[in-house]
Amino acid sequence: MLAQFLTWLSNPPGFLWSLCHHEIIPEKKPDLRPILEGIHPDVIRLLKSSGFTKLYSHQAESVSLALQKQDVVLCTSTASGKTLSYQIPILDTLVRNPDARSLFLFPLKALERDQKDSFLSIAKDSGLSAGVYDGDTPEAERRKIRMQPPRVLITNPDMLHLGLLAFHETWKEFFGNLTHIVLDEVHTYKGIFGSHISQVLLRVLRVCRLYGSNPLFFTCSATIANPAVLMNRLTGRDFRVVDVSGAPSSDRHFLLVDPVSSPYTAAAEMFAAALKCGLKTIVFTKARKITELITRWVLQSNPHLKSRISSYRAGFLPEERREIESKLFSGEMDGVISTSALEMGIDVGGLDLCILVGYPGTIINTWQRGGRVGRAGRPSAIVLLAGHDALDKYFLRNPTDLFRRNCEEAILDPYNKEVLKKHIPCAASENPISPQEEWIGLDEIRNVLDELEDEGILYRPHAEGPWFSSAKRPHRTVDLRGIGTSFPIFLDGTKSLIGNSAGKRVFTECHEGAVYLHKAREYLVTRLDLERKIILVKPERLNYYTRALSEKDTEILRAPLRSNEFPGYIVREANLKVTERIHSYEKRRVSSQELISVTDLELPPLHFETVGIWIEIPETVRTFIQDRGFSFMGGIHAMEHAAISMFPLFALCDRDDIGGISTPDHPQVCKPAVFIYDGHPGGVGLSHRAFDIIDELLRKTLVLVETCPCEDGCPSCIHSPKCGSGNKPLDKQACILTLKLLLDPDTAFKKPVTKLRKASERPRDSSPKGEGKTGLLKKETLQKKTKARIFPELDDRVASCKKPVEPVRLSCRTSLSTSCAAERESDSVPVSRSRIQCSPGLVVFDIETQKLANEVGGWRNVRKMKVALAVAYCENFGFLTFREEQTQDLIDLLLSAPLIVGFNHIRFDYEVLSAYTRENLRALPNLDILQCVESTLGFRLPLDHLSEVTLGRNKSGHGTEAVTWFREGRLDLIEKYCRDDVCLTRDLYKYGLEKGYLLYKRKDRRICQIPMNWASGPLTK
Structure with missing residues (x-):
């Protein structure tokens, strides 16, 4: 089944994607150890009755440490048996001590029920109890749990904060007998969320000390780079680390795939095909909306799968989530499309295939999601469908880095001032804060105490007495996942x-x-x-969306905390004040992202203090770049964007966790500087990490930008979706040169540079497993798809679509000898079914529709737009016109053509025709000029632009006008407009065939070539 799917994946229908890399991760044998002799006999009996006669080496080691009263962090791969590792020492304690209690803490509700069932399946006849206490627990059951807490209480950080600590008197017996705290998935406790959780855990330990207990910690994490440091920052205690797994794993295939168009469309196609091959499949997306869209698309084309697949995301009712999990585990359901909600911990049965729609953002999350498959001891596969983000494209071009790279560090700052100001009043309301408590001896804590006292949030009845909270329960004012009102x-x-x-x-x-x-x-x-x-x-x-525009500046508040000098630049770290002024917003069309308007806003400036670093750029770099005609500001702005996009390679963080500012003349630095700062007030430790790895970060940034095939920059390298200035100005070539001058000044300054070599002129990835690229049609693949209809020379015409772009200094206009005006004077050739049984030669065609996209529910429903009229130019017949009732004649014509040329016909015209035929038209010998342009440049250009710059002619109308003409019955106007488009498309093809390139105009008004080395064919005038 898996082999069949992998074969299909390497030869997809309609060239929906290209396979860039195929990595095979070999199986690993288990490292088994006997069950430890020190475990209570009753626990050994429970284990053996559940089928556990031996332990993996990491389980045995972590159990041994826990039994020795050590705090443990177990850091091994997904599905390695971490749950059993903490269940054993806790069962041992619960059996030996009838009063003992344990607290299991999970970051997601979905994990809680799964872990309860897992615990009770082992402790089934021991009399031990376990219960879930969270927002989904019915009130009647919560009341019972509060009156008689179970031996194992399972909850999440939010309920621990709001429901237990805020009313700890109700839980006095539970906290007084608490022996173990289990923290699972601790790698999620990072950034601002981690800062909050650190304070919650410190408050838990305060309450435990109040009632006379001192629980041990047993913590579990996906593989991260700094487990001991993370746990020390979370709890203030030292941990013993177990990070070598003894669990087995079967063969796994990891495939990197580059979609030709939308990764979401490709995911839907791939998901349906996997299910047809009998593979139990999970699809991970980055957004709830995408999850639902993919589910809808799959069910539209495969309605028989309605009872076999489902979406899964936050926002579902608890009973809905439980039902889906149960059906996946039992095998009643074959597949699921999920957000990160199913990423952690839940055993969803023997899945065979994991499809990642976009790089998950970190190495940790990639393997965490990929770890959902292959648990049944049989081979499995993980497919990464790359999106347009910088890291997605980086790993497509550098696949070995994905598999050799170590996991990132989890970063948090337990002493974030804004977080402390929220939690210290909570701690004081739970138990007055005594001056003798050890934790308040830190300067960070004492400063916040004084500030809160000055603000009246805390008060002291006596000058040397404890601090009390002015509010009885300030807990509800705390958002564990953010800062601010x-x-x-x-x-x-x-x-x-x-x-x-x-x-x-x-x-x-x-x-x-x-x-x-x-x-x-x-x-x-x-x-x-x-x-x-x-x-x-x-x-x-x-039909539009909005995007805020802003200006930012930064002030260095105090002397640098740290400085480091490199040969080409200096980096410093300090406390910063960031001011952002949101001055206006754009309206852009959803369909085309076309700018509609810009509206001014009157909003107060945003100020916050944080920690950041800045890179001081020598004046010699500015001079060097400006002397060569590049935009220095555009270069450092692009460098800022690209560096921030690459930072998640080194630390677990999200887009909102880090910000940046680039300035050509900072008043305090007195030279150009690029700032990178923590995006949360007070900082969360990310800038500290950035300072430590800055040189490596800049080198990875150079690789990203330099190897991106676009010419002027794109979302895969230097564009940022969060840029407050609308990604202006940006200069990719200046960015590359700036980075080279900073990283290797001796070589870069000595090397003469009259014209910087463009990123698109550099050689492609030559990795033997990285051959497949977007828009690149291989001869052998194309021949297999089109059987005997393909001409041997077609691969040369199409495969050359991805040649490097070379700028030229000319603004010529070329008109071919055959004019559209003259051709329009001739009558249309009537369609004859018998006539098109003969070879028509080359066919160029275009379709106009009866409806607009917004009238059929959007571009995903193009097949509902219906054919109004089609015009085809045939090399051997001339022009043919087709009305809707003659659509089958058009399809027959296409099926008989040795080569079909169009402009966006694969994505649009064929989708319209799919309502009239089951033929796979995408498998025909197609040459789509728009796809060739997009494959070369990395972005799309309209037909009107290409024809104006290359041919000196413009389109005669617009598709919306054609719909209006159809409703007015003016088919003559539609035919004229459609034929003009066919003439332009044909003449662009003839020009590219003859010259070897097309022309386009850059934003700086320069005319540049787009190489299109289509081999000479039988085309005649």
Whole structure:
């Protein structure tokens, strides 16, 4: 089954993707050890009755350390048996001590029930109890648990903070007898969330000391680079690390795939094919909306799978999640499309295939999600469908780095000032803070105590006495996943609450006029009330989205904490004040991203203090770059974007966790500088990590930008979706040169540079496993797809679509001898079925539709737009015109053609025709000029642009006009417009065939070549 799917994957239908790399990870044999003799006999009996007669080496080692009263962090791969490792010492303690209690803490609700069932399956006849206490637990059951806590209480950080610590008197017996705290998936406790969890755990230990207990920690993590350091920052205690796994693993195939168009469309196709091959499959996406869209697309084309697949994400009702998990585990369900909600811990049965729709963002998450498959001891596969993000494209071009790279470090700052200001009042309300407590001896803690006392949030009845909280229970003001005041979002004119927003997002996503998305629905923000701290919205159907524009500056508050000098630059770390002014917002069309308007905003500036680093750039670099005609500001701006996009290679973080500013003249630095700073007030430790690895980060950044095949920059290298200035200015070539001058100044400055070699002129990845590239059609693959219809020379025409781009200094206009005007004067050749049985020679065609995309539910429903009229130019017949009722004649013509040339016909025209035929038209010998241009440049250019610059002619109309003409019955106007487009497409092909390139105009008005070395064919005038 798996072999069949892998064969299909390497030869996909319609050239939906190219296979860039195939890595085979060999199986690993188990390292088994006997069950330890020191374990209580009753526990040994329970283990053997559950089928456990031996332990893996890491299980035996971690159990032994736990029995010796050590705090343990077990850091091994997914599905290595970490759960059993902590169950054994806890069972041993619970059996020996009838009063003992244990707390199991999980970051996701989905893990809690799974772990309860796992524990009770071993302790089934021991009389030991376990219960889940969270937001999904019915109130009646919660009441019973509070009255009589189970021996093992399972919950999550939010409920621990709000439901247990805030009412710890109710849980006095439980905390007083607490012997173990289990923390699973601790690699998720990073960044600002980790800073919060650190304070929650310190408060737990305070409450335990209050009631006379001192629990041990047993913690588990996916493989990370710094488990001992992470646990020390989380708990303040020293841990023994177990990180060598003795668990077995079967053969795994890891495939890197580059989609030709949308990775979501490719994922839907791949998912359906995997199920047909009998593979139990899980698809991971990065967003809830994408999860639902892929599910819908698969079911639309495969309705018989309705009971066999499901989506899975946060927002589902608890009973819905439980049902899906149960069906996956039992085998009743064959596949699931999920967000990260199924990433951790849950055993969902013997899955065979994992499809990652986009790089998950970190090595840890990649293997964590990939670890969902291959648990049944049989070979499995992981497919990474690359998106357009920088790291996705980086690993496509550098696949070995994905498999050789160590996991990232989990970074957090336990003493973030803003987090401390939230949790210290909670701690004081739980138990007054005594001056004798050891933890308040730290300067960071004492400074916050003094500040809170000055603000009246804490008070001291006596000068040397303890601190009390002014609020009885300040817990509800704390958001464990963020910092700042939360703004509720209400439907305008009602009291209906639909969500909330906090921090910077209030200004960037919820300003007046913004389009706010919630559960895939669009809302227009009608009011942002900063005084009442509320947001009002109303539901709207909109064809545009909004993006806030801003300006940022930074102030260095104190002397640098650290400095390091490299041959080409200096890097420093210090406390910073960042000021951001959101001054306007753009409206852009959803379909084309076309700019509609820019509207001014009047919002107060955002200020926050954080920690950051800056790279001081020598003036010689600015001079060197400007003397060669490049934009220095565009270069350092691009360097900032690219460096931030590469930072997740070194530390676990999200986009919102880190920010940047580039400035050609910083008033305090007195020279050009690029700043990278923690995106949360007070900092979370990411900048500290950036300082330590800055040189390696810049070298990886250079590799990313230099190997990206685009010419002027794209989302895969220097564009940022969060850029407040709308990605302006950016200069990719200046970025490359700047990085080279910083990293290797001796060589870079000495080497004469009159014209910087473009990224697209560099050789492609020559890895033997990295041959497949977007838009590159191999001769043998194409022949297999099109059987006997293909001409031997076709591979030369098509495979050359991905030649390097070379700029030229000319602005010529070339008109071919055959004019469209003259051709329009001739009558249309009537269609004859018998006539097209003969070879038509080369065919160039175009279709106009009866409906617009927004009238059929969007571009995913193109097949519903219906044919209004089609025109085809045939090398041997001339022009042919087809009405809707003659669509089958058009399809027959295409099936008989040795070569079909079009402009976006593979993605659009064929999708329209799919409503009229089951033929796989994408498998025909096609040459799509738009795909060839996109494959070479990395971005798309419209037909009108290419024809104007290359041929000196423009389109005669627009597709929306054709729909209007159809409704007016003016088929003559549609035919004229459609034939003009066919003429332009044909003449572009003839030009590229003759000259070996097409022309386009860059934003700086330079005319450049797009190599199109199509081999000469039988084309005649």
